[in-house]
Amino acid sequence: MSIPLFLVFAVLTVVSALVVVVHRNPIYCALGLVSTLFLLALLFLGLDAQMVAVLQIIVYAGAIVVLFLFVIMLLNLQVEERSTVPRPLMAVASLGGLVLGALVLVGIARTPLAAPVPVHGGYGGTEPLAERLFTAYLLPFELTSLLLLVAIVGAVVVGKRRASP
Amino acid sequence: MVTITTTDALRWIVFFPALGFLWNCFFGRRFPGAAKVVGPGVLLASFVAAVLAILQLHALPAESALRDVVFPWVDVGTLRADVGFWLDPLSAVMVLVVTGVGFLIHVYSVGYMHDDPDVPRFFTYLNLFVTAMLILVLADNLLLLFVGWEGVGLCSYLLVGFWWTKDENCTAGRKAMLTNRVGDACFLVALFLLIQHARTLDFVGLERQADVLRTATIGGWSVPLVACLLLLLGATGKSAQIPLYVWLPDAMAGPTPVSALIHAATMVTAGVYLTCRLHGLFALAPDALTAVAVVGAATALYAATIAVAQTDIKKVLAYSTISQLGYMFLGVGVGLPGAAVFHLVTHAFFKGLLFLCAGSVMHALGGEQDMRRMGGLWRRIPITFGTMAVGTLAIAGVPPFSGFFSKDEIIWGGFAGPHPHPVLGVVGYAAAGLTAFYIGRLMCLTFFGTSRVDAHAEHHLHESPPVMTIPLVVLAVLAAVGGVLPVPHVVEQVTGHVRMDEATLVAKAVAIADSLGGLGLAWVLYVLRPELPDRIATALGGFYRLVRDKYRIDELYDRVIYRPVLAMADAAAWVIDRTFIDGIVNGVGAFVVSTSGAWRRVQTGNVQHYALSFLVGALVLVTYYLVG
Amino acid sequence: MSETPISWYLALSAVLFAIGTVGVLTRRNLIVVFMAIELLLNAVNLSFVALARGLGSMDGQVIVFFVMAVAAAEAAVGLAIMLQLYRLRETLNADEVTTLRW
Numbered sequence: 056m057s058i059p060l061f062l063v064f065a066v067l068t069v070v071s072a073l074v075v076v077v078h079r080n081p082i083y084c085a086l087g088l089v090s091t092l093f094l095l096a097l098l099f100l101g102l103d104a105q106m107v108a109v110l111q112i113i114v115y116a117g118a119i120v121v122l123f124l125f126v127i128m129l130l131n132l133q134v135e136e137r138s139t140v141p142r143p144l145m146a147v148a149s150l151g152g153l154v155l156g157a158l159v160l161v162g163i164a165r166t167p168l169a170a171p172v173p174v175h176g177g178y179g180g181t182e183p184l185a186e187r188l189f190t191a192y193l194l195p196f197e198l199t200s201l202l203l204l205v206a207i208v209g210a211v212v213v214g215k216r217r218a219s220p
Numbered sequence: 221m222v223t224i225t226t227t228d229a230l231r232w233i234v235f236f237p238a239l240g241f242l243w244n245c246f247f248g249r250r251f252p253g254a255a256k257v258v259g260p261g262v263l264l265a266s267f268v269a270a271v272l273a274i275l276q277l278h279a280l281p282a283e284s285a286l287r288d289v290v291f292p293w294v295d296v297g298t299l300r301a302d303v304g305f306w307l308d309p310l311s312a313v314m315v316l317v318v319t320g321v322g323f324l325i326h327v328y329s330v331g332y333m334h335d336d337p338d339v340p341r342f343f344t345y346l347n348l349f350v351t352a353m354l355i356l357v358l359a360d361n362l363l364l365l366f367v368g369w370e371g372v373g374l375c376s377y378l379l380v381g382f383w384w385t386k387d388e389n390c391t392a393g394r395k396a397m398l399t400n401r402v403g404d405a406c407f408l409v410a411l412f413l414l415i416q417h418a419r420t421l422d423f424v425g426l427e428r429q430a431d432v433l434r435t436a437t438i439g440g441w442s443v444p445l446v447a448c449l450l451l452l453l454g455a456t457g458k459s460a461q462i463p464l465y466v467w468l469p470d471a472m473a474g475p476t477p478v479s480a481l482i483h484a485a486t487m488v489t490a491g492v493y494l495t496c497r498l499h500g501l502f503a504l505a506p507d508a509l510t511a512v513a514v515v516g517a518a519t520a521l522y523a524a525t526i527a528v529a530q531t532d533i534k535k536v537l538a539y540s541t542i543s544q545l546g547y548m549f550l551g552v553g554v555g556l557p558g559a560a561v562f563h564l565v566t567h568a569f570f571k572g573l574l575f576l577c578a579g580s581v582m583h584a585l586g587g588e589q590d591m592r593r594m595g596g597l598w599r600r601i602p603i604t605f606g607t608m609a610v611g612t613l614a615i616a617g618v619p620p621f622s623g624f625f626s627k628d629e630i631i632w633g634g635f636a637g638p639h640p641h642p643v644l645g646v647v648g649y650a651a652a653g654l655t656a657f658y659i660g661r662l663m664c665l666t667f668f669g670t671s672r673v674d675a676h677a678e679h680h681l682h683e684s685p686p687v688m689t690i691p692l693v694v695l696a697v698l699a700a701v702g703g704v705l706p707v708p709h710v711v712e713q714v715t716g717h718v719r720m721d722e723a724t725l726v727a728k729a730v731a732i733a734d735s736l737g738g739l740g741l742a743w744v745l746y747v748l749r750p751e752l753p754d755r756i757a758t759a760l761g762g763f764y765r766l767v768r769d770k771y772r773i774d775e776l777y778d779r780v781i782y783r784p785v786l787a788m789a790d791a792a793a794w795v796i797d798r799t800f801i802d803g804i805v806n807g808v809g810a811f812v813v814s815t816s817g818a819w820r821r822v823q824t825g826n827v828q829h830y831a832l833s834f835l836v837g838a839l840v841l842v843t844y845y846l847v848g
Numbered sequence: 849m850s851e852t853p854i855s856w857y858l859a860l861s862a863v864l865f866a867i868g869t870v871g872v873l874t875r876r877n878l879i880v881v882f883m884a885i886e887l888l889l890n891a892v893n894l895s896f897v898a899l900a901r902g903l904g905s906m907d908g909q910v911i912v913f914f915v916m917a918v919a920a921a922e923a924a925v926g927l928a929i930m931l932q933l934y935r936l937r938e939t940l941n942a943d944e945v946t947t948l949r950w
Contacts, residue, residue, distance in 0.1 A: 057851070057852070058851075058852050061852040061856065061857075065856075065860050068860065068864065069860075069863055069864070069867070072864050072867045072868070072887055073867060075867075075871065075880070075883055075884065075887060076867055076868070076870060076871035076874070076875070076880075076884055076887075081877055081879055081880055084880050084883055085883065088883050088886060088887070091864075091887065091890065092890065095890055095893070095894060098857070098860075098894065099894075099897050101852075102857070102897050102898060102900075102901040103901055104897045104900070104901065104909050104912075106909070107893075107897060107909050107912050107913070110913065110916060111893075111916070114916050114920060115886075115890070115916065115919070118920065119886065119919065119920055119923045122923055122924065122927055123879065123882070123883060123923070123927070126879065126927045126930060126931065127879060129931070130930075130931070130934050130940070132877065132879060132940065144829075144832075145873075145874050147832075148828070148832055148835070148870065148873035148874055149870045149873070149874060151832065151835045151836065151839065151869070151873070152835065152866050152867075152869035152870035152873060153866055153870070154839060155835065155838060155839055155842065155865070155866055155869055156862050156863060156865060156866025156867075156869075157866075158839065158842045158843060158846060159842065159862040159865065159866075160859055160862050160863075161846060162842070162845070162846055163855055163858045163859055163862060164855075165846075166855070168853065168854050168855050168858075168902060178904075178906070179909070183906045184906060184909055184910065184913070186906075187906045187907060187909075187910045188910055188913065191907075191910075192907075192910050192914075195914055199914055199917045199918070202917070202918065202921055203917060203920070203921055205921075206920075206921030206922075206924050206925050207924070209924075209925045209928070210924040210925050210927075210928040211928075213925060213928040213929055213931075213932055214927075214928035214929075214931050214932060216935070823948075823949040824946060824949055825945075825946030825947055825948045825949030826942060826943065826946050827881075827942060827945075827948070828872070828873050828874075828881070828942055831872055831873055832873055835869060835873065
């Protein structure tokens with residue numbers, strides 16, 4: 056992806072992320088999340104990861120965020136109140152997060168990364184992904200399917216309305 | 221060297237009384253009648269087993285011994301001590317005394333303890349005692365002997381405090397136990413010394429190490445000397461010699477059969493047996509033998525003086541026992557272990573007899589022990605009187621009764637024995653005179669003169685039943701003719717034959733005069749002129765009171781030993797234990813509680829606080845990777 | 849136009865991660881905390897894809913595939929828990945659901 060395009064998308068992504076983290080109304084936060092995910096999908100396209108980009112939109116933006124919205128609507132969550140937690144703790148937490156980011160950036164700056172390796176035409180498509188998935192990563196694949204089964208059952212069991220005693 | 225033959229016949233001697241103990245312990249209460257049969261019965265079985273074993277020994281050539289190793293016990297480094305029994309002429313004599321006299325006393329107890337509600341418990345303890353005593357005399361090594369030694373100490377405590385509902389009985393039991401403990405501590409140190417230098421506690425092994433021990437030293441002192449002195453101290457505890465005799469008079473609080481068996485015939489003789497068994501070790505330290513002789517003679521005289529002024533019939537016999545044990549020690553000390561054991565045997569006969577007779581008198585009078593409330597009983601309880609008279613003549617040393625032969629052999633040994641000490645011989649004569657006097661006094665006050673018996677007891681007066689009088693008669697016969705037993709000869713097969721000149725006619729005459737004089741004086745003072753003793757006592761004033769109060773040694777020990785120890789114990793309990801140690805322990809607890817109280821506030825329940833700690837961890841890791 | 853260096857993508861990923869962290873620690877509404885967690889996961893996904901492209905391998909994308917599957921499962925169960933929590937406590941304010949303590 057060319058640099059100017061990248062910078063545009065990058066700035067938009069950061070802004071969306073900040074909306075998620077800062078806005079008082081949970082619906083707006085969900086909206087911010089959708090926009091972040093969508094922009095990330097675009098960034099994936101820029102990195103020749105077409106399959107993953109499409110999956111990102113379908114699974115993340117399409118399913119998970121919808122789930123979030125369902126729950127928010129169901130519980131009829133109101134606008135969040137001002138915090139009752141002592142301010143110093145929040146300041147410390149925020150500072151900690153920023154420090155973490157800063158440290159990682161320092162680490163990245165130090166690491167020499169060679170120019171991107173030229174890739175063949177089919178890179179990022181379904182076939183190479185599938186090839187990797189069903190050979191070297193077969194076991195994790197199968198386990199993930201089991202995990203999803205467990206999650207389904209778990210979600211149903213945990214979320215059940217208990218019969219009142 | 222002794223030829224050893226292995227057998228498995230000896231264990232039965234110990235096994236039967238042990239069986240009796242177990243039966244009485246677990247089933248005694250359920251079958252109270254059986255206790256009266258089982259108790260004496262196992263003693264009889266043990267006696268028979270002993271006789272059979274002795275016959276087996278007798279069939280062997282001279283200088284033989286039987287050994288029965290029941291099972292291996294201690295095998296550490298070079299020290300090997302098994303649970304093994306050893307029968308040679310010396311232990312044979314002891315076994316016969318323990319089981320034979322023991323049997324008679326058990327039979328007597330059936331009658332004496334007839335009305336007591338706790339008969340099974342009594343026989344449990346008695347049987348246990350006999351088991352321990354047999355272990356002591358039959359042990360083939362010092363460690364097993366010590367087990368028996370402690371065992372008889374325990375049983376002494378249990379039996380002295382048999383009627384534990386009365387405080388003074390419990391106190392007496394404790395006194396016996398604790399005084400013995402002091403002696404036992406010395407015994408143990410002696411054992412440690414022997415292990416260190418001889419590397420064995422086996423009797424056979426110790427003989428072999430004689431040359432090693434002869435020259436061994438510790439801190440500049442000769443090892444045999446130190447060990448023997450320590451063993452002597454241990455023996456003074458068990459055999460009630462100076463300075464550890466104080467428990468024996470108090471131990472009269474126990475039932476009379478106990479006094480007869482434990483405190484006259486058997487347990488107290490353990491110290492004498494020990495010195496005889498270790499004659500080889502003592503031979504390496506002649507000064508120790510002198511110490512033994514001095515302690516024995518001094519105790520003999522000392523205790524005899526106290527016995528003269530006592531009013532309780534059992535206390536007289538108690539001090540008499542201490543005195544006679546002194547004679548035995550004197551015998552060992554002058555180099556005549558054979559004579560010492562001979563006196564041990566005759567003493568078992570006549571002192572056991574005297575105690576049982578005293579018990580019979582007390583039984584007749586419904587429990588009276590004070591001689592000032594007796595008198596004129598010879599017509600009323602003739603069998604008791606007759607047998608007690610035999611015992612009196614025996615202990616006084618009137619020929620041909622047994623006491624004469626054994627006691628005068630020892631006294632003559634003071635002048636002509638292998639390690640003579642003429643001064644101690646004179647002391648022996650003095651004590652003998654006093655012995656005759658106080659025992660004569662006892663007889664006169666109890667049986668002769670006008671009756672001072674309480675009216676209520678007078679009504680109760682009756683001779684004891686046959687189950688009690690038959691053992692008395694048997695013991696009387698033994699006390700009378702026991703002088704013919706060749707005990708010295710038998711014992712010297714083990715300890716070495718002694719060549720000693722026959723006692724001179726003068727010596728024998730002096731001895732007989734001593735005895736008769738003592739008895740005569742008692743007759744005069746207590747029958748013919750009964751008003752004289754009180755006048756003499758008043759004339760002697762303070763000195764008389766001192767003697768009567770046993771020289772106030774108990775009070776001295778109390779001031780010098782007990783009080784400081786109790787004070788230290790109090791200090792330890794309050795200052796060290798309560799304040800210091802509890803303070804530390806509780807302090808640790810309090811510290812933990814307070815710190816955990818502070819730390820637990822970290823768990824706020826707020827998930828985000830926990831997430832914060834994740835972040836901190838992540839920061840640390842990232843920093844680490846960046847820096848390192 | 850020159851290609852953007854891979855390290856810039858990684859830098860973006862770091863920034864998103866930091867934003868997500870602050871969100872997790874700071875927000876009161878637990879649903880929004882959840883969304884911030886999704887943000888963290890996505891930042892990591894970006895990292896993986898970028899490095900995959902940088903090294904020319906598909907393995908990074910496979911991992912992203914798995915991350916998405918796990919995130920979906922986690923979201924489902926997590927939201928079910930939130931549901932129950934709301935039914936029990938009538939609130940989803942992080943300051944008020946503090947029974948996981950001494």
